Amino acid sequence: MKNRDLANTTAIFKREFLSYFNSPVLYVIVVIFLLAAMGFAFFFGRFLDSDNASLTQAFFFWHPWIYIVLAPAVGMRMWSEEHRLGTFELLMTMPLSPWQAIIGKFIASALVWAIGLALTFSIVLTVCWLGDPDPGPIMTGYAASYLYALGCLAVTSAASAYTRSQVVCFIVSVALCILLTLIGYPGIVDTVVRTLPGSLESVVRFVSYLSFMDHFYEMSKGILVIRDVLYFVSVIVIALVVTNMGLRSKRA
């Protein structure tokens, strides 16, 4: 039975992964991602002026802002396209469990994003050529960045399970990703803490602790804490559970 489960997930993954490359959307998104990631690093991050052989501030710092728009753009077709085409009905009458499909599809989008992120390798080469960077923060930076992207993709997967419209899915996912990012943004958190009565500070801190940003910062600075990794893993698990609930509601 176990082999069968794996074979189903693999078949879904393979179809989904190849279909990303059949659509021009992916290429456009990857190109925009690379332009944005590099553009931000060189123009806003002042990568060259800072005279610092580190990628944390100049490069990884900007990734969340890119992901909140581009990850939903990659993931928006995940389930909404199945609903729109009606292939969802076909899929759900085949001998597989919804979980096998959810995981297969999520892994496909995750791998697509891994490829996109790997294509930023040139900035690593640049920083190694110009200076003598510490490899630790670069690796944790990539890990943090990738986990952030996976979090956004999982949120998109959940939104796409509920709608047959890619546009609705995109807008809802972007809004959710922005929300999950901003509730932990230091400037905003500090303002809220100052405005609200002191007794509520712990509540605000707790809410900000739930944000993507809070966990991203620590990691991108080079401190790989298991707690932060677990945070992103649990976000992904929760979002996929919500995906499953959405798919079930379509079959009620």
Added chain:
Amino acid sequence: MIQVQNLRKVFGSKVAVDDVSFTVEKGQVLGFLGPNGAGKSTSMRMVTGYFRPTAGSIKIGGVDMLEEPELAKRSLGYLPENAPLYSDMTVASFLGFCAEMRGLTGAAKAKAIDRVLDLCFLHKVRNQSVDTLSKGYRHRTCFAQSIIHDPEVLILDEPTDGLDPNQKHEIRNLIKHMGETKAIIFSTHILEEVEAACTRAMIIDRGKVVADGTPAQLKKLVPSCNTLDEVFRSITRSDLEK
């Protein structure tokens, strides 16, 4: 092969299917007739495990669809209404994907694809993108998908919808031929199709079974009517009525 008992489905306050029971054995072809919105598709979606029934039981080849859905779905092929397909795939790669989902790999998969391409006359378009197919080809591609694993139970929701008369004839013959060794349910609006391909027919109206029997029996159901068409119109109510 198919045992359905007291099937009921309620959407909100609307009863879509009300107490439908039937069995279909190997070698039987059951035709579902009924006006639009009568509950034919909803019934089929429950039998295939897509919708969860509000009440009732479904057994496919002795396996309970509600308790062991993955096992029950294995011996089942399904052609949904409107023949959905992944539009970014070619005919052969789509069928390949469906074969893999049915546990076929390697040589068995290639053989299965060739077999259904033959049966459904799809050789000419095997490497064509699904997006560019005509309606008839789309329909037959989805039909091919439903028989790729040579299932014992076949459920077809309006398999001849949108086909030209030649294609209708071919599909009808195919259903009749496969009906000798499989248990088949199909829904249709074309009454002569029932007479041509079914061993038994059920007329459903507003979620309830209003007539059940061989096509010959159904014809005699209402004394004043001579054709199935007249019987159909006299026992079902049109949604044009108030």
